[in-house]
Amino acid sequence: MAEIYKRISNVDADNRTQTAISNDDKATIQNILGSFIQYFKAKHLS
Amino acid sequence: MKGTLYSADFIKTSDGDIKLLELNTDTAFVDSALNNFNYSEFIEILSGSLITEVHVIYKDYQESFINHLSESLNVSASFITTFNKTEEHTATIYPTDVTDSDEKFILRCAYNESAIFDSEYCKTNTNLYQLFYENTGSTDVPGFYYSSSEDDVVINTIEDNINSTSVPDFAIKNNEVTDGSNLNFFKVGRTDLPDSTRISNFIVGNKSDNTMITNYYDTSGGSNTMKSIRVANILHGTDLHNITLYEYQVDSLLEKPSEITWDTASLTNAIDKKHYFEFATNYFKIDWRNLEGIYQNELLTEASGSSLFVKDAVIGNNYQSLKVAGAPDESDTIESWKEWFATGSNLPEGTEVTSSQLIYKESSSVTFNVLTELNFNDNTGSLLAGPALPLLVYNTEEDKISYEEIRKLKPTTHQLFNSTGSLVDIDRNDYVILESTDEWTYKLDFESDDTFLINEAGVKIVSHNLYYCFAENTKIMMSDGSTKNIQDIKVGDLVSSYDTITNEFIEEAEVTEVSTSTLGDYESACKDLGYDECGLFSINRSDIKFAPTHPFMTKRGWAALTPAKGQEPFLTEQSDVLILERGDEILQDDGTYVVLDEIVFIPADKDTKLYNFSVEGTKTYIANGFIVHNK
Numbered sequence: 001m002a003e004i005y006k007r008i009s010n011v012d013a014d015n016r017t018q019t020a021i022s023n024d025d026k027a028t029i030q031n032i033l034g035s036f037i038q039y040f041k042a043k044h045l046s
Numbered sequence: 047m048k049g050t051l052y053s054a055d056f057i058k059t060s061d062g063d064i065k066l067l068e069l070n071t072d073t074a075f076v077d078s079a080l081n082n083f084n085y086s087e088f089i090e091i092l093s094g095s096l097i098t099e100v101h102v103i104y105k106d107y108q109e110s111f112i113n114h115l116s117e118s119l120n121v122s123a124s125f126i127t128t129f130n131k132t133e134e135h136t137a138t139i140y141p142t143d144v145t146d147s148d149e150k151f152i153l154r155c156a157y158n159e160s161a162i163f164d165s166e167y168c169k170t171n172t173n174l175y176q177l178f179y180e181n182t183g184s185t186d187v188p189g190f191y192y193s194s195s196e197d198d199v200v201i202n203t204i205e206d207n208i209n210s211t212s213v214p215d216f217a218i219k220n221n222e223v224t225d226g227s228n229l230n231f232f233k234v235g236r237t238d239l240p241d242s243t244r245i246s247n248f249i250v251g252n253k254s255d256n257t258m259i260t261n262y263y264d265t266s267g268g269s270n271t272m273k274s275i276r277v278a279n280i281l282h283g284t285d286l287h288n289i290t291l292y293e294y295q296v297d298s299l300l301e302k303p304s305e306i307t308w309d310t311a312s313l314t315n316a317i318d319k320k321h322y323f324e325f326a327t328n329y330f331k332i333d334w335r336n337l338e339g340i341y342q343n344e345l346l347t348e349a350s351g352s353s354l355f356v357k358d359a360v361i362g363n364n365y366q367s368l369k370v371a372g373a374p375d376e377s378d379t380i381e382s383w384k385e386w387f388a389t390g391s392n393l394p395e396g397t398e399v400t401s402s403q404l405i406y407k408e409s410s411s412v413t414f415n416v417l418t419e420l421n422f423n424d425n426t427g428s429l430l431a432g433p434a435l436p437l438l439v440y441n442t443e444e445d446k447i448s449y450e451e452i453r454k455l456k457p458t459t460h461q462l463f464n465s466t467g468s469l470v471d472i473d474r475n476d477y478v479i480l481e482s483t484d485e486w487t488y489k490l491d492f493e494s495d496d497t498f499l500i501n502e503a504g505v506k507i508v509s510h511n512l513y514y515c516f517a518e519n520t521k522i523m524m525s526d527g528s529t530k531n532i533q534d535i536k537v538g539d540l541v542s543s544y545d546t547i548t549n550e551f552i553e554e555a556e557v558t559e560v561s562t563s564t565l566g567d568y569e570s571a572c573k574d575l576g577y578d579e580c581g582l583f584s585i586n587r588s589d590i591k592f593a594p595t596h597p598f599m600t601k602r603g604w605a606a607l608t609p610a611k612g613q614e615p616f617l618t619e620q621s622d623v624l625i626l627e628r629g630d631e632i633l634q635d636d637g638t639y640v641v642l643d644e645i646v647f648i649p650a651d652k653d654t655k656l657y658n659f660s661v662e663g664t665k666t667y668i669a670n671g672f673i674v675h676n677k
Contacts (some may be wrong), residue, residue, distance in 0.1 A: 001430065002341060002343065002417075002478075002481075002482075003480065003481040004419075004478045004481065005320040005478075005479040005480065005481045006300055006478070006479045007474050007478040008299060008300065008473065008476060008477050009474060009477075010377070010475050010476065010477055011332065011456075013305070013477055014076040014078055014301055015076070016076075016078070017296065018078065018079060018082065018296055019295040019296075020295075021295050022295065023549060025064060025148075025275065026293060028064045029054075029056055029064060029277060030085050030290070030291060031294065032056070032064065032066050032186045033054060033277070033279070033288055034288070034321075035178070035181070035183050036066070036167075036174075036177070036178070037067075037288060039178070039180075039181045040163070040167070040177070041184075041285075041556065042181075043177065043546055045444065
């Protein structure tokens with residue numbers, strides 16, 4: 001049979017750790033997404 | 047109103063900088079993530095826009111999100127009175143175009159090659175990173191090196207950073223390959239040189255027009271796992287308003303390795319693929335070609351009762367199958383198998399072990415080293431296969447027997463059947479990372495029972511496919527200009543072919559697979575054309591006889607009488623699903639086109655045998671002088 005390097009149950013894979021992020025990080029993320037949308041609109045929709 | 051579901055992945059470097067790693071449509075979320083989704087802004091917009099219908103366009107693996115969204119709207123947005131769904135094939139890149147209206151919100155979750163957002167900014171990162179670079183926001187994305195001789199462009203924002211010995215330094219993406227298998231991690235060697243020299247030499251040695259080199263950032267923060275920030279969004283409306291549904295940090299699925307193998311004396315060290323999910327934070331990627339595949343060394347049971355490896359199964363030979371009384375056996379579509387169930391835990395009376403003929407076998411390498419493995423409780427070992435392979439199971443909670451994909455099986459809920467009809471407990475359902483990249487899966491198709499016994503203990507599995515086929519005595523043009531009857535074509539034969547990219551005839555193309563099916567497989571396709579019985583089709587008074595789904599090359603592109611959307615060439619090769627019609631001009635073996643002026647229906651028995659084969663590279667061959675697709 002196949003040589004297995006690692007295994008993880010599909011339940012554990014589906015429940016991998018999620019951690020809430022700080023408001024500062026959320027703000028940075030929204031700024032970056034906002035920049036992308038602004039750049040996209042300027043390039044493709046103007 | 048139209049919107050697109052997409053995810054944005056960010057990383058937070060050890061310096062605390064946040065960088066946009068990639069954007070993705072075709073994105074899916076596990077249940078645990080869905081529990082943290084917040085639809086309030088989306089619902090506000092639906093309400094403010096007087097929307098009463100939501101129509102989602104999605105793929106199978108996004109079903110959890112679709113169900114979660116539907117339930118959430120049902121609870122919190124009672125003004126949404128209609129929730130419609132259009133499911134696309136996993137590999138589709140041109141999803142259905144649903145008609146818009148004032149009261150409708152169309153949420154596209156499936157990738158669309160025709161959308162600039164998808165094809166320019168989600169398929170690869172090159173344009174995304176360039177866009178930020180051109181707008182002076184290059185620190186918002188990872189350091190990268192990109193060059194294009196065609197566009198006379200060189201961009202280099204690579205940071206002089208070498209990671210610890212067990213963490214990659216760079217990632218390289220080949221933009222010509224877009225299925226995710228193109229991303230590789232690297233350690234930079236030549237530790238005898240200064241870091242800046244090592245890095246510049248690495249770039250010089252690995253740059254090319256089709257690749258992008260990016261810094262790899264250690265995001266573990268001293269923990270056992272790499273991390274990224276996953277953000278789910280809906281981009282909608284003409285002003286591209288962005289709604290964020292979810293933003294959480296997630297850990298890589300697998301812990302980072304304590305060490306990785308690389309040579310300090312070599313400049314370029316590709317990190318073994320088995321480490322992919324230790325350094326990337328994606329959910330497991332599984333090539334769609336492996337989804338229903340069975341690992342090469344699983345055991346298939348021959349009609350005689352002896353076993354052989356799946357990889358050694360021979361088309362045309364008979365293998366044990368299970369005729370499940372009452373299960374679909376003629377409508378023969380994947381939907382009919384999915385919908386079928388029987389109440390209770392006993393197989394329906396009349397169910398018996400029979401034998402069926404192997405009519406199709408297709409191999410695929412295990413691109414991401416990932417498969418699923420079921421372990422059984424009765425010491426019968428395990429089953430290694432793709433996560434979408436359907437198995438015959440008993441659902442203890444719902445008290446019913448049905449076919450379920452491996453990825454949906456839970457040890458506490460599902461039991462399998464052995465060859466005597468007894469139930470087998472599932473001990474574990476795991477994703478496994480294979481040590482080697484040189485591993486293969488096989489898709490199998492059997493007729494007439496569409497089932498086969500896999501694993502020596504006899505766990506019963508159903509497989510189904512649809513094929514394009516020709517009747518026997520169809521004349522295939524060989525590489526030397528001679529013709530051969532299609533039923534005599536063998537693997538390794540060299541046939542004439544046609545390259546649809548360069549529009550040139552190819553003298554030698556190798557046959558890689560041969561397959562057969564029966565006309566009964568096309569009964570529904572014949573009905574779609576208005577015929578109440580099975581039959582073959584012929585055109586222009588020629589001798590060619592073919593199944594209605596088989597694509598011919600026309601001046602408009604590939605076209606078939608009943609094109610099978612969800613299969614090539616209508617899957618990734620060609621966006622338009624064209625119906626072959628009178629007036630079409632069909633390409634012939636001399637390079638000229640002939641006008642299709644007659645289509646003839648020839649009634650034939652369901653058991654009529656049909657033939658097809660696969661051609662390496664071009665995927666085309668020449669049948670009775672017409673250029674046809676191989677699948």
